[in-house]
Structure formats: structure tokens, C-alpha cells
Amino acid sequence: xxxxxxxxxxxxxxxxxxxxxxxxxxxxxxxxxxxxxxxxxxxxxxxxxxxxxxxxxxxxxxxxxxxxxxxxxxxxxxxxxxxxxxxxxxxxxxxxxxxxxxxxxxxxxxxxxxxxxxxxxxxxxxxxxxxxxxxxxxxxxxxxxxxxxxxxxxxxxxxxxxxxxxxxxxxxxxxxxxxxxxxxxxxxxxxxxxxxxxxxxxxxxxxxxxxxxxxxxxxxxxxxxxxxxxxxxxxxxxxxxxxxxxxxxxxxxxxxxxxxxxxxxxxxxxxxxxxxxxxxxxxxxxxxxxxxxxxxxxxxxxxxxxxxxxxxxxxxxxxxxxxxxxxxxxxxxxxxxxxxxxxxxxxxxxxxxxxxxxxxxxxxxxxxxxxxxxxxxxxxxxxxxxxxxxxxxxxxxxxxxxxxxxxxxxxxxxxxxxxxxxxxxxxxxxxxxxxxxxxxxxxxxxxxxxxxxxxxxxxxxxxxxxx
Numbered sequence: 001x002x003x004x005x006x007x008x009x010x011x012x013x014x015x016x017x018x019x020x021x022x023x024x025x026x027x028x029x030x031x032x033x034x035x036x037x038x039x040x041x042x043x044x045x046x047x048x049x050x051x052x053x054x055x056x057x058x059x060x061x062x063x064x065x066x067x068x069x070x071x072x073x074x075x076x077x078x079x080x081x082x083x084x085x086x087x088x089x090x091x092x093x094x095x096x097x098x099x100x101x102x103x104x105x106x107x108x109x110x111x112x113x114x115x116x117x118x119x120x121x122x123x124x125x126x127x128x129x130x131x132x133x134x135x136x137x138x139x140x141x142x143x144x145x146x147x148x149x150x151x152x153x154x155x156x157x158x159x160x161x162x163x164x165x166x167x168x169x170x171x172x173x174x175x176x177x178x179x180x181x182x183x184x185x186x187x188x189x190x191x192x193x194x195x196x197x198x199x200x201x202x203x204x205x206x207x208x209x210x211x212x213x214x215x216x217x218x219x220x221x222x223x224x225x226x227x228x229x230x231x232x233x234x235x236x237x238x239x240x241x242x243x244x245x246x247x248x249x250x251x252x253x254x255x256x257x258x259x260x261x262x263x264x265x266x267x268x269x270x271x272x273x274x275x276x277x278x279x280x281x282x283x284x285x286x287x288x289x290x291x292x293x294x295x296x297x298x299x300x301x302x303x304x305x306x307x308x309x310x311x312x313x314x315x316x317x318x319x320x321x322x323x324x325x326x327x328x329x330x331x332x333x334x335x336x337x338x339x340x341x342x343x344x345x346x347x348x349x350x351x352x353x354x355x356x357x358x359x360x361x362x363x364x365x366x367x368x369x370x371x372x373x374x375x376x377x378x379x380x381x382x383x384x385x386x387x388x389x390x391x392x393x394x395x396x397x398x399x400x401x402x403x404x405x406x407x408x409x410x411x412x413x414x415x416x417x418x419x420x421x422x423x424x425x426x427x428x429x430x431x432x433x434x435x436x437x438x439x440x441x442x443x444x445x446x447x448x449x450x451x452x453x454x455x456x457x458x459x460x461x462x463x464x465x466x467x
Contacts, residue, residue, distance in 0.1 A: 009367045009403035009451045010257070027457060028259060028450040031271050035263050036248035040148045041083040041293050041303070042240075044106040044267065048085060048274055048291070052077055055278050057087060060313060070320045073282055078313045083107075083293040083303040086310050087277055088317065091286040091467060095318050096329045098336030100467035101288040101429075102273040102460050103305070103420055104343065105295035108263040109133035109442045111140070111199055113149070113241040118203075118233060120218035125204040129243055130196070133296030134417075137194040139443050144171040145201065149241030151231050159229055164246040171246045172201050201243055245444040257450055258364070264446040266295065268453060269342035269435045276460035285467035286317075295343075295420055305420040334427035338389065340434045340463055341421035342456075345369035345407045347437035347447075355415075360408045362437035364448070367403025367455040370394075371433035374409050376416030383421035385432035393432060393463070400462035403455045407437070434459065
């Protein structure tokens with residue numbers, strides 16, 4: 001039988017050779033800092049665009065409004081409502097000849113505050129929430145949680161709020177029933193142990209004395225947030241608050257070879273694609289790094305991949321660079337493009353081997369996972385990449401000594417899932433899924449290998465270099 005460990009990507013990096021081994025660890029430090037700070041789509045967008053501007057990227061629409069003529073080598077970005085980003089490095093060839101695209105998403109499973117969240121019960125103040133994306137709800141109770149969000153006031157002011165990340169901040173939690181009283185709860189199915197309406201965030205317990213001799217814990221909380229943030233109760237109507245795990249990403253394992261943290265799916269692919277395009281210069285074809293919202297709930301809405309914001313941006317670039325514009329040029333540009341749909345893969349977990357088919361699964365430590373198809377059961381909803389494009393990607397990986405493996409999403413009838421691949425493929429584009437293998441996917445603490453992180457960055461960089 002083949003020795004699978006021979007494919008382990010760590011064998012490429014000799015820990016006694018400081019320069020080689022240090023590349024992996026240094027890249028991982030930057031990534032850990034990124035996902036520790038960026039726990040919402042808005043935070044990802046703000047941090048990435050600041051760094052992009054420092055590296056010479058300019059706002060596409062600002063440049064167009066100033067009458068700028070776009071030329072090969074220009075670095076442009078589009079900020080879509082603070083929640084999605086498209087970055088371009090303009091190539092020497094016309095855009096209609098196609099683009100090399102790496103596309104990921106920056107939204108993650110979590111819980112969101114409802115529009116009227118605050119209530120009082122049992123001398124506690126609590127926030128009602130609505131979970132976002134596919135989660136095992138029982139994994140999110142009794143752990144320290146933080147609030148990240150924005151409040152938009154009627155007068156136009158925007159107030160950013162982060163509570164629970166500083167060591168001096170309080171944290172929050174969803175409560176669970178104590179084991180001593182759980183006889184009925186313990187007989188329920190896993191998806192019923194914690195109901196969606198049971199995810200009520202505990203936020204306070206000190207009452208505010210009122211003039212009529214009564215007291216109110218809810219009013220105490222309203223007083224505190226008014227004093228500190230100038231937020232009134234009705235301001236929650238025009239707010240976006242995300243409930244996320246509190247604390248930083250950490251090294252995992254005695255050898256510090258892994259990273260545990262919130263949001264690897266899919267910010268690990270967003271980060272590696274972002275760093276890869278920052279390191280790319282003077283391509284023949286135009287390079288694009290896409291980072292979108294709403295993938296976890298179907299890529300819907302104005303900031304999801306089903307939005308026309310990306311097509312609109314490409315149309316604007318063609319219109320500016322070509323002597324005349326028509327819709328055929330946009331359609332040709334998309335159809336002539338090739339894309340790596342940068343999304344994470346399910347890593348083999350030896351504790352639960354029955355969910356995987358070992359010859360066709362991703363393993364932590366063996367490099368980027370190339371995924372021909374995702375979908376459900378009979379490939380339902382998948383892109384199912386062409387063999388010709390897979391062969392091209394294989395060649396790129398081999399030519400650049402990138403460690404890669406192939407994978408599917410568990411056993412055929414076990415479950416399934418999807419990515420943004422099918423949306424871009426519907427433009428007649430060549431698309432294949434590729435990304436970092438992840439343990440504990442969609443849990444508050446997901447796990448990846450540092451070497452897979454680094455090999456994925458190298459893979460996206462090589463894909464851009466081929467343009």
C-alpha cells in the first residue's frame with residue numbers, strides 16, 4: 001500500500017533550515033493576526049483595502065470619476081458596500097481575452113442580533129439572535145463570545161462597536177441547561193438539543209432603580225450603551241451585530257503545526273488570494289482577486305456572488321480601455337476567463353473516519369486541495385470542473401513545486417455543500433474549487449495546517465503568474 005505520509009508537505013520544509021521553515025511560520029503569524037482582528041465582512045474589507053492602498057491600489061470608480069485612463073499594470077479595487085471586494089491588476093492583453101481569477105468569500109457562520117433584540121427575563125438582560133449559515137448550534141453554547149458590529153443612526157452617523165476582544169472587555173455567552181436537569185434534553189436529536197430560539201445572548205444582570213420603586217435590568221443595559229456608544233434602543237433597527245467567538249487564533253499542537261481559530265472558512269482562502277495578488281506584477285492577462293459576502297446563505301443579495309457588482313466593474317474597465325463598449329465584449333471577457341473558486345475542503349478526521357472515503361479526501365498537511373466537484377449526493381448543485389482545466393491547474397502546480405492533493409466532500413451520501421464556483425461557471429468560465437483542508441468546519445474553533453496555508457498562497461501566486 002502507498003505510504004500516504006510521503007505526500008506530507010512539511011517534508012519540503014526542513015526545520016533545521018531556518019530560512020525555509022521560517023517562511024511557513026512567518027506567513028502563519030500574519031494570517032493569525034488577520035483572523036483574530038477581522039471577524040466580520042466589514043472588518044475584513046477595511047483591513048485589506050488599507051493594505052491594498054498602501055501597495056498602490058486605487059478605487060476604480062474614483063479613478064473613473066476623475067477621468068483616469070486605465071492602462072496595463074494599473075492596480076484597481078472595487079469596494080462593494082463594505083462587505084465585498086474585487087481587486088484587479090490590469091494585464092497587457094485586452095480584458096476581453098480573459099482574466100485569471102481567484103474567488104473566495106469573507107462571510108462566516110455565526111449568530112446575528114435580531115432587529116429588536118433586547119429583553120429582560122429572570123433578572124437577566126438578553127439579546128435575541130438569529131443564526132447565520134450552517135452551524136451545529138450546540139457547539140456555540142457556554143463559550144466566551146464577542147459582539148462585532150455597526151450602528152447606523154438616522155442622522156447619518158455610523159458607529160462601529162467591538163466588545164469582548166480586549167482583555168479588559170466583558171464577554172458574552174449563550175447558556176445551556178445544567179446536566180442535573182437535562183434528562184429530557186439528552187434524549188433529543190443533536191439538531192434539536194439547542195433550538196434556534198434558544199440562542200439568547202446573556203448580556204447583564206444589574207438592575208437600574210427607577211423612580212416608581214421598580215427596577216429594570218434591561219434599562220440598565222440601555223443606559224450603559226447610551227453612555228458609552230450613544231446607541232438608543234430603536235437604533236438596533238438599523239444595526240448589524242455579529243456574535244462571534246471571543247479571543248485570538250492560537251497555535252495548536254506540541255509542535256505548533258496547526259492553527260485553531262474562528263473563520264478559517266473561508267477567510268483562509270481570502271487571505272491567501274489577497275496576499276498572492278499583492279505579490280503579482282505586470283501580468284499578460286488581467287488578474288482578479290474576488291472576496292464576496294453571503295456565500296454561507298446562498299450567495300444572495302447585493303454583496304453576494306449572484307450580484308452584478310463584479311460584472312459591472314469589468315464592464316467599466318472594458319468601457320474605459322476599449323475604443324467602444326458593447327455587451328459582447330463583457331460576455332467574451334467572462335467566457336475567456338479561468339478561475340480558482342477558493343474555498344476550503346473537508347479535512348480527514350481520524351476520529352470520525354466513517355464520514356470519509358479515504359482515497360478521495362483531503363488531509364491536513366498535504367497542501368492545497370483541488371476539488372473537481374462539490375454538491376449534494378449525485379453532485380447536485382456542483383460545478384464539476386472540466387478535465388482539460390484540471391490538467392492545466394495540475395501542470396501549474398507541478399511547474400511551481402506546489403504541494404497539492406485532490407478531494408471531494410466526504411462520502412457520496414453523507415452530506416454535501418457548495419461554493420461560488422457554479423455562479424462564475426454559469427458565465428461559461430472555466431472554474432475549479434481549490435482551498436485549504438479544514439477540521440471542525442463551521443465550528444467556533446476550526447483547525448488548519450500551517451503548511452497547507454502556505455502552499456495555498458503559493459498555489460494562488462502560481463496561478464496568477466501563469467496569466
